[in-house]
Amino acid sequence: MTKPLFNKIALIGIGLIGGSIALAARRGGLANKIVAATRSEETAATANRLKLVDHCGTDLAAACQDADLVIVCTPVGACGEAARVIAPSLKPGCIVSDVGSVKQAVVDAMQPHLPAGVHFVPAHPVAGTENSGPEAGFAELFDGRWTILTPLPDSDPAAVDKLDAFWKGLGSLTDRLDPAGHDRILAITSHLPHLIAYTIVGTADDLAGHLNSEVLRFAAGGFRDFTRIAASDPTMWRDVFLNNREAVLEVLARFQEDLFYLQRAIRWGEGDKLFDLFTRTREIRRALIHLNQA
Numbered sequence: 001m002t003k004p005l006f007n008k009i010a011l012i013g014i015g016l017i018g019g020s021i022a023l024a025a026r027r028g029g030l031a032n033k034i035v036a037a038t039r040s041e042e043t044a045a046t047a048n049r050l051k052l053v054d055h056c057g058t059d060l061a062a063a064c065q066d067a068d069l070v071i072v073c074t075p076v077g078a079c080g081e082a083a084r085v086i087a088p089s090l091k092p093g094c095i096v097s098d099v100g101s102v103k104q105a106v107v108d109a110m111q112p113h114l115p116a117g118v119h120f121v122p123a124h125p126v127a128g129t130e131n132s133g134p135e136a137g138f139a140e141l142f143d144g145r146w147t148i149l150t151p152l153p154d155s156d157p158a159a160v161d162k163l164d165a166f167w168k169g170l171g172s173l174t175d176r177l178d179p180a181g182h183d184r185i186l187a188i189t190s191h192l193p194h195l196i197a198y199t200i201v202g203t204a205d206d207l208a209g210h211l212n213s214e215v216l217r218f219a220a221g222g223f224r225d226f227t228r229i230a231a232s233d234p235t236m237w238r239d240v241f242l243n244n245r246e247a248v249l250e251v252l253a254r255f256q257e258d259l260f261y262l263q264r265a266i267r268w269g270e271g272d273k274l275f276d277l278f279t280r281t282r283e284i285r286r287a288l289i290h291l292n293q294a
């Protein structure tokens with residue numbers, strides 16, 4: 001038996017991501033002890049009933065005592081306050097990380113609270129589902145999916161490598177980006193698609209009122225796929241948009257221009273413009289699948 005990477009891991013917040021980390025860490029034998037703490041008694045009781053961790057309570061600071069790795073798994077908007085509350089009980093040398101879908105705002109919110117001697121290494125597993133809460137977690141979530149580490153210029157290289165090894169142990173592929181670069185990329189590949197899904201489903205629902213629900217009754221493939229994304233957690237996604245404002249507004253402006261281009265092509269019957277774009281996007285999808293199979 002190889003020695004686990006960490007003696008004690010503490011997860012702050014135990015929903016889809018925290019629960020999946022707990023289950024995957026146990027599967028990989030990555031820790032001797034895994035505890036969690038969360039805001040509500042109800043969530044803690046569910047996590048305990050499901051035996052996601054050795055113990056889940058509601059005292060965030062107590063959970064972090066003697067922990068070698070602490071991962072904040074709350075919505076992005078709660079990360080700063082969580083860091084403030086746990087700071088006094090962090091052991092010197094401990095690694096503190098998070099899983100937020102936005103990085104720069106989380107760094108700005110957490111870092112000022114963390115004591116010297118603690119190694120802060122933010123990260124983002126680019127894997128998830130539309131489900132949330134402790135019942136949604138599963139051990140295979142990260143298998144073969146990317147986790148992006150966004151170390152800071154002064155992050156301790158050994159701590160970064162150790163967190164990298166941890167995510168590989170959870171089943172992930174890993175890479176590194178700077179936090180602002182991460183936020184620009186995710187704005188287009190993840191945040192904008194969610195915004196579009198929320199919009200389309202809202203618009204269709206408004207129209208359904210006028211059309212006696214025929215719109216939703218005959219919901220075809222494309223629309224159904226959007227409803228899955230649009231079922232994602234409202235608190236989490238509110239926080240994503242409020243905390244990646246600039247990057248999202250920038251890609252949204254660009255997207256609106258491109259939408260107007262298509263609107264114009266449809267109005268004027270410019271089929272070649274539509275055909276050329278659709279041919280290009282089909283190639284992108286095929287290349288992506290090829291890349292993922294390689």
Ligand SMILES: NC(=O)C1=CN([C@@H]2O[C@H](COP(=O)(O)OP(=O)(O)OC[C@H]3O[C@@H](n4cnc5c(N)ncnc54)[C@H](O)[C@@H]3O)[C@@H](O)[C@H]2O)C=CC1
Nearest residue numbers: 013014015016017039074075076078100101128129132133
């Ligand atoms: N859902 C997804 O597909 C993905 C989510 N993420 C990121 O992971 C983080 C967690 O997301 P999920 O696990 O999906 O959310 P979730 O809603 O399933 O779980 C969040 C957990 O945080 C707890 N919590 C909320 N506010 C808190 C507070 N103030 N103090 C302590 N605990 C608090 C909740 O009780 C719950 O246990 C978010 O930052 C999100 O951006 C990252 C990758 C994928």
Ligand SMILES: O=C(O)C(=O)Cc1ccc(O)cc1
Nearest residue numbers: 101125126127128129130190
């Ligand atoms: O469910 C889906 O399709 C997702 O896109 C999941 C997801 C949501 C947020 C992230 O930061 C990463 C992945």
